[in-house]
Amino acid sequence: MVDAPALAVSGVQKSYGGVLVLGPTTFEVAAGHVTALAGENGAGKSTVLKIISGQVHPEAGEVRVFGEQLLHSDPQSARRLGVAIVPQELAPYPELTVYENIFVGREIRNRAHMLDRGEMAKQARKMLEVFELDVDPRQKMGRLSTALVQIVEIAKATTWGARVLLFDEPTSAIADHEVGRLYSVIRRLREQGVAMVYTTHRMAEIQEVADNVIVLRDGKLVLEADIANANEATVVRAMVGHDMDALFPEQAMSTGPVRLEVRDLQVERNGPTVSFDVKQGEILGIGGLVGGGRTEIVEGVYGIRPSWGGTITVDGEPVRRHHPSSAIRFGLSFVPEDRKGAGLVLLRSVLDNGALPHLSSFTRAGWINRQKCRSEVGRAMKAVKLSSRGLGQLVGTLSGGNQQKVVLGRWLTRDARVLLLDEPTRGVDVGARGEIYSVIRDLAVSGLAVVVVSSDMPELIGLSHRVLVVREDKIVGELDRAALDAADAQEQIFRLASGQEIEVLKPQMS
Amino acid sequence: MAQVPGDAAIESTKTRWDKNRVLDLGLRNLMVLVVIFVAIYFSIVNPMFATVPNMRTILIAAAPFALIALGQTLVILTGGIDLSVGSVVALSAMTSAVIMVGHPERIWMAAGVGILVGLAAGLVSGTVVSHLNVPPFVATLGMLSIASGLAYAIGNGAPINGLPMQWDQIAETHVFGLQLPVVIMIAGFLILGVVMARTSWGMRVYAVGGNRTAAEVAGVNVRRILTSVYAISGALAGLSGVILSSRVISAAPYFGKGYELGAIAAVVIGGGSLSGGRGTVWGTLLGLLLIQTLNNGLDIMVVPAYWQSVISGLLIVSAVAVDLVATKRSNR
Numbered sequence: 083m084v085d086a087p088a089l090a091v092s093g094v095q096k097s098y099g100g101v102l103v104l105g106p107t108t109f110e111v112a113a114g115h116v117t118a119l120a121g122e123n124g125a126g127k128s129t130v131l132k133i134i135s136g137q138v139h140p141e142a143g144e145v146r147v148f149g150e151q152l153l154h155s156d157p158q159s160a161r162r163l164g165v166a167i168v169p170q171e172l173a174p175y176p177e178l179t180v181y182e183n184i185f186v187g188r189e190i191r192n193r194a195h196m197l198d199r200g201e202m203a204k205q206a207r208k209m210l211e212v213f214e215l216d217v218d219p220r221q222k223m224g225r226l227s228t229a230l231v232q233i234v235e236i237a238k239a240t241t242w243g244a245r246v247l248l249f250d251e252p253t254s255a256i257a258d259h260e261v262g263r264l265y266s267v268i269r270r271l272r273e274q275g276v277a278m279v280y281t282t283h284r285m286a287e288i289q290e291v292a293d294n295v296i297v298l299r300d301g302k303l304v305l306e307a308d309i310a311n312a313n314e315a316t317v318v319r320a321m322v323g324h325d326m327d328a329l330f331p332e333q334a335m336s337t338g339p340v341r342l343e344v345r346d347l348q349v350e351r352n353g354p355t356v357s358f359d360v361k362q363g364e365i366l367g368i369g370g371l372v373g374g375g376r377t378e379i380v381e382g383v384y385g386i387r388p389s390w391g392g393t394i395t396v397d398g399e400p401v402r403r404h405h406p407s408s409a410i411r412f413g414l415s416f417v418p419e420d421r422k423g424a425g426l427v428l429l430r431s432v433l434d435n436g437a438l439p440h441l442s443s444f445t446r447a448g449w450i451n452r453q454k455c456r457s458e459v460g461r462a463m464k465a466v467k468l469s470s471r472g473l474g475q476l477v478g479t480l481s482g483g484n485q486q487k488v489v490l491g492r493w494l495t496r497d498a499r500v501l502l503l504d505e506p507t508r509g510v511d512v513g514a515r516g517e518i519y520s521v522i523r524d525l526a527v528s529g530l531a532v533v534v535v536s537s538d539m540p541e542l543i544g545l546s547h548r549v550l551v552v553r554e555d556k557i558v559g560e561l562d563r564a565a566l567d568a569a570d571a572q573e574q575i576f577r578l579a580s581g582q583e584i585e586v587l588k589p590q591m592s
Numbered sequence: 593m594a595q596v597p598g599d600a601a602i603e604s605t606k607t608r609w610d611k612n613r614v615l616d617l618g619l620r621n622l623m624v625l626v627v628i629f630v631a632i633y634f635s636i637v638n639p640m641f642a643t644v645p646n647m648r649t650i651l652i653a654a655a656p657f658a659l660i661a662l663g664q665t666l667v668i669l670t671g672g673i674d675l676s677v678g679s680v681v682a683l684s685a686m687t688s689a690v691i692m693v694g695h696p697e698r699i700w701m702a703a704g705v706g707i708l709v710g711l712a713a714g715l716v717s718g719t720v721v722s723h724l725n726v727p728p729f730v731a732t733l734g735m736l737s738i739a740s741g742l743a744y745a746i747g748n749g750a751p752i753n754g755l756p757m758q759w760d761q762i763a764e765t766h767v768f769g770l771q772l773p774v775v776i777m778i779a780g781f782l783i784l785g786v787v788m789a790r791t792s793w794g795m796r797v798y799a800v801g802g803n804r805t806a807a808e809v810a811g812v813n814v815r816r817i818l819t820s821v822y823a824i825s826g827a828l829a830g831l832s833g834v835i836l837s838s839r840v841i842s843a844a845p846y847f848g849k850g851y852e853l854g855a856i857a858a859v860v861i862g863g864g865s866l867s868g869g870r871g872t873v874w875g876t877l878l879g880l881l882l883i884q885t886l887n888n889g890l891d892i893m894v895v896p897a898y899w900q901s902v903i904s905g906l907l908i909v910s911a912v913a914v915d916l917v918a919t920k921r922s923n924r
Contacts, residue, residue, distance in 0.1 A: 386809055407811040416809060424809050427802035429869045438799055438810040441792045448791045492810075 086149030088113040088277030089165075089246045093143035094133050104129045104301045106143060111277045113148075113245070116268060118292035118309075119281040122321055122511035126301040127281040131248045134279070135167040136160030147246055166239035167248040174231050176224030181206035183223045184238045209237045213267050229260030233267055240271065247271065249280045253287060254509055257372035257537070259580070265291055283321065283511055285314045297321055322513050330544035331523045337547065338362030341531035342383075342414075342500045347392035349375065349382040354556040355392060360500070360531035365522065367546030368535045370579045375555035376535045377419055380502045383533075384416040385409045396499055410439055413499030417489050417506055419535075421482070425489040428478035432470055433459055435477050436492040443496050458495045466491035466521050483514025490521065501525060504535045519545060539572045551578035622914055623861065623878045627885065634889035641892055648771075652763075652839075654884040655773035656681070656832040657854060658877075662780050663714075663825030664855040665876045670801040670821050671868025672728035676717055676735035677829040677855060681848025682743035684710045684833030689752040689843035696756035703762055706834040707827055713739055714826015718819035732822075736852070743845040751844035755837075762838035773835045780828070785873045797821060801868030857904070858883055861911040882907070 087110040096104045104126040111117045121127045132138035134145055139155035146152070147163040174183050181203045190205070192198040206219035213233055223231065232252060239247060253261050268278065268291050280291060288295050288309070295312045297305035297320040305312070305320035341362045346355040356379055360366045370376045381387035383394055385404045394401045402408040406416075418424040426435055436459035437444055444455040460473060466487040470480060477488055486506065493501065506522065507515045522545065526532045536542045542549055543566050551559040559578035565571060618625065635642035660677045667674040688706035691698065713735055720731040746752075765772040788794035799807040800817045808814050829848070837843040856866075861879030864871025883904060890900045 384809075406808060407813060410811040418809055423803075424805040427799050427806050427869065429802045430798060434795060434798070437795065438807070438812070441795065445792045448793060450790055450792055450795065452790070 086146065087111060088115075088148055088275075089134065089279070090146040090149075091130070091134065091143070092146075094130070094140040094145065095142045096129050096133065096138060096140050102301055104133075104140075104298075105303075107298070107301075107303050108143075109296055109303065109306060111246070111279060113277050114272050114275045115293045116272060116278045116280055116291050118288040118295040119279055119298065120283060120288060120295055120317060120321055121281075121298035122283060122513055125298040125321070127298055128250060129301075130298070131167060131250055131279065131281060134160070134246070135165055135248055161242065161244075164243055164245035165248065166242060166244035166246070167250065168232060168235050168239065168252060170250040170252075170254060172228065172231050172235055174223045174235070176222065178223055179203075179220050180210075180217060180223055180226070180234060181219035183234060184209065184219070184241075209241050210234070213237055213270065227257070227260065229256035229263060232256060232264065236267055236271075240274075240276065244276065246277045246279075249278065251281055251283075251509075253282065253284065259371050261287075285317060288312075288317065289314075318512060321511075330540075331520045337364040338529065341397060341529075342533070343393075343395045343398075344383055345393045345395075347379065347382055347394065348390040349378040349387065350555055351390050353390075354554070356552075356555070356557050357392075358550060358557065360533055362529045362531055363526050364548070365526050365532040365534060365546050367542040367549035368533060368552055369537075369539075369542050369549050369575045370552035372537060374553045374579060376552045377504055378555065379552065380416070380504055380533060380535055381418075383409075384414055384502055386416065386418075413497065414502065415439070415493030415498045415500065416502045417486075417493075417504060419504040419508065421485055421489055421509070426477045426485060429476065431474050432463065432468070432477055432480075432488055433473040435488055436463060436473070436495065439492055440496045459492070462491045462494040463488070465494055467517050481511075481514075483510040483518070486510050486514070486518060487521075490518065494525075498525075498530060501530050501532045502535075503533065505537065506534060507536075507538065507541060539575065542575070543571050549575065551575055553579055553581055616918065622918070623863070623875070623882065623911065627878060627882050630882065630885055630889065634885070634892070638889070638892050641889055646888065646892070648774075650884050650888045651774045651777070652771055653888070654880060655771075655777040656836045656839075656848075657851060657858075657884070658777045658880050659780060659828040659832040659835075660825075660848075660851050661855040661858040661876050661880050662784055662873065663821075663828035664852070665859050665862075665864060665871060665873055666784070666797060666821040667728070667825050668801075668856070668859050668864050668866060669797050669868060669871055670818055671804070671866075672721060672818070672821070673732065673856065673866065674714075674717065674822060674825045675729065675732040675852050676713060676739055677825060677832075678848040678851040678853075679736045679740035679743060680710050680713045680826055680829040681833040681836060681851060682843075682845050683713065683739040683746075684830040685837035685843035685847045686743045686746040686752065686845060688834050688837055689755055690746055692755050692759050693752065696758070699758060699761055702759075703834045703838075706837075707830040710830020710833065711823055711827040714823040714829070715819065717826065718822030721822060722815040722818035740845065743847075747843070747845055749845070751842060753842045755841045755843070757841065759838055760841050763835060764838075773839075776831070776835070781873060781877050788873055793817070793820070798869055801870075803869070854883065857908045861908060863915055879911075 089111040092108045093106045094104065095106045107130065119127050119130060129138060133140045136152060136155050136157045136159055144151055147165055150163055152160055152163060175186065184206050185202045190198045190202050203219045210217055210219065215230070215233055217226065217230060226234065252264060256264065271278065282288060292309050294306070294308050295317060296303060297317060299321060305317065338361055340359045342360040345357045348355045368376045368379065378387060382389040385406045385408065388404045394403065396412045396414065399412060401412045401414065422428060433456065437455050444451050444458065456473060468484055468487045468491060470484060477485055480488065490506070503522070507518055510518065522532060534542070534545055546566065547563055549561045549566060550557050561571060561574060565574065640646060660681070663677065664674055684706040687709045688702040691702040691705055695701070717732050717735045720726050721728050763771060763773055767775045788797065796807065796812045796817050799810065799812055800814050804814055833847060836847055858879035859871060859876050860866065861882060862871065862875025862877070864875060886904065887900060890903070
């Protein structure tokens, strides 16, 4: 038993309603090792994590932690064995302080059996210092960024005595510049001998943090390799089952006259203004750090966010600011960053969600022409290659990629002129991502002016004709196609976005 | 040979699924079954129950309450709540009564003003909710107090009795052999049922309740939708007050007291979700039928009112619990 691996999963299997979601799966993770668990959405990654953390009972097989078998499938037993999970959707108590969040459920009491707040704050500070986190434990959790909340959760889990730590898509909700901090936390935990399983479908992350990689496809383990032997192409091929050389379709270079013209748009009161044009058939990328003002710009153009000044014209016609309904009339369409929060009504059908933005085009005197509605929405959903059980399926039950196709496709029921996309492939698996890219490209070719905001550098560079870089609500740089084709394009964008360019230039000028 | 066990397996999952399906269907339509069961039970234990006059009694007693439940359904669908409807009933009844006392011949004007008073109250609540972003609970709690106070002020704290006899025309006019309030109630359900399913307004109400931000992004004028549901709820409460007052040819400031909670119960029993976006007009009708049938049947059996209250409390909680189980089953 001395040499028992930190985590041994053997032959676990699970099906829901007669459908096998996870075939017999076996793998081990040694103490101090990080295993990346890759796979598309629905491949069975979450099921594996849920079995290990005791949330789901496997039909067959067993889980051992340092040789000890997980007997009861409940989170408490798993925790007793030292398994902790950092969920994708963190659920902190935003109104409680950081130390209260850490100690809730195992509060420290003084002799009078009252809460010893001073002691808890002191210990919390120590825990956070381990991860080089300079956060006041007495401040409210709600004021921390998602990335910091995540690290607080990790700190909390490890001080509970976690020896096996599971991460469910930890980078899906945090900003790019904060990912580095997460990586260093993971490295520190590795030094401490914690075994980690890390699910993701981003290649860069796998290369960055993992010692080895396991790929699941349709509930089957299809690849297990050391990171040294697993390059991007191998892993992607394993994930999707075929080559993905054409993730980004050929670019159409012919663009028409200016379609969207934004002049002196001011999204923050007394803030800077931005001006830019997008031509027919052009895809304009907007890059920059999260919080740098990218989202604010497209939301301001669309009108869902109030703006303080400026003009927006589509084909020379001025659009009323901060009125999405007016924007829609002028052919603007918008796919928001937060698909579930701002894009879809999850309780309603594909048909209802698909009809909503251009609802008035299906109605006469307020009455819906259901036949027209059905055929138009059906046509639009076919155009974006939606796979659903039919227009009546509730969007809440679709996969992330298909939900995104609904949010995108619903604008095509009528002739759109401008398409504004904010993080169009966040949380979308590789297969659906390729399809979404080709839909975007086709729409541009058909004459739409497209604006894409993205944190995903390959996406930004692969998809756009031109990229604007935004920092502190200002446009600080522009890269044309030639600059994007250059080898240092990513670096260029990052420099502009983080403001390093200026610091480099200053000494030269003086 | 190898196919035999495979086929058997498919066969067995098929039958199991069918059983599940029957159970799901039963759970989903449990309220229909319960209403039928309750009605059959009462018809057996008391011959008075299943008679035409008693059915009429149930319907006419349900009418004022049904209109309020209809308005409440719309408000709850947007994720709001309208606590003010009960006291708006009183305010509208008192207003109509005062006009009837002053102008005994102007029946329809009195009725119209009563409805308008309700509409105005609803518009105010709706505007406060949609434009000032005051939580619906708070805004309509305020309106509850204001309308109730005004209702007492109109009669100087006393009921208005001795209204002209022709005031009963509203409740006693017969259309197709049914009393006008019953016809209005049936028409109200039919119209709103179709409107919710077939108009863009209906679809937008569901969208706003299901996800307000997403509705905004899709170009829905959320404020207008919110204001409109409270306005409709208020107008229906006004109409309800007029009907109530006409039936008893008087008006009192305590009319409609507690109606808001009964209406919420009807919506919830009918499958409506207080967090919005889920529920139907038909569900509310069912909830309403159940509450009214139960009250009437228990009255006939001379069950004291306080026990009736206990029974309806149990009913509300179990209806929602069963609904949650059914939803969980179907999501699995």
